[in-house]
Amino acid sequence: MMNDNEWVVRWFKDVWGRADGSLLAEYAADPFNFYLPGGRILSLSHVEYLNFITIWCQRFKNVNFTINDVINDGEKTVALYQCSATYNGGWARIPARKQNVKMTGMVFFKREQGKITDCWLEDSSFDLYQQLTRYLD
Numbered sequence: 001m002m003n004d005n006e007w008v009v010r011w012f013k014d015v016w017g018r019a020d021g022s023l024l025a026e027y028a029a030d031p032f033n034f035y036l037p038g039g040r041i042l043s044l045s046h047v048e049y050l051n052f053i054t055i056w057c058q059r060f061k062n063v064n065f066t067i068n069d070v071i072n073d074g075e076k077t078v079a080l081y082q083c084s085a086t087y088n089g090g091w092a093r094i095p096a097r098k099q100n101v102k103m104t105g106m107v108f109f110k111r112e113q114g115k116i117t118d119c120w121l122e123d124s125s126f127d128l129y130q131q132l133t134r135y136l137d
Helices: 006-018 021-027 046-059 125-133
Strands: 028-035 041-044 060-073 076-087 100-112 115-123
Touching: 006 021, 006 046, 006 060, 006 076, 021 028, 021 046, 028 046, 041 046, 046 060, 100 125
Parallel strands: 028 115
Antiparallel strands: 028 041, 060 076, 076 100, 100 115
């Protein structure tokens, strides 16, 4: 039996880290609402979300997620995470230099009948940008 937080760990390590579509189908409604930093809201099918993750996985290799804390309140879950990866190019027109980067973030999940219906992401994209452009001429 899966503990209350195991699905969160697998969401990051398998769905995000490996673009695992079978787990996405197990954990998320199709479509579900994905809220991005800055207020954008996307209603994404599993295919669209997997495309998004696949592109992310092409840009960032050797991904390692660490879940720092998980808070559950009924059908609402918040997860604080850290991620280390190797930048492989393709993001914001920043050239690839096989640079190791660190990211942090917080995800708020809303679930109904065990499936994610809404997912809010707040992450350290600006800090990531600074890491990648720090030594550019």
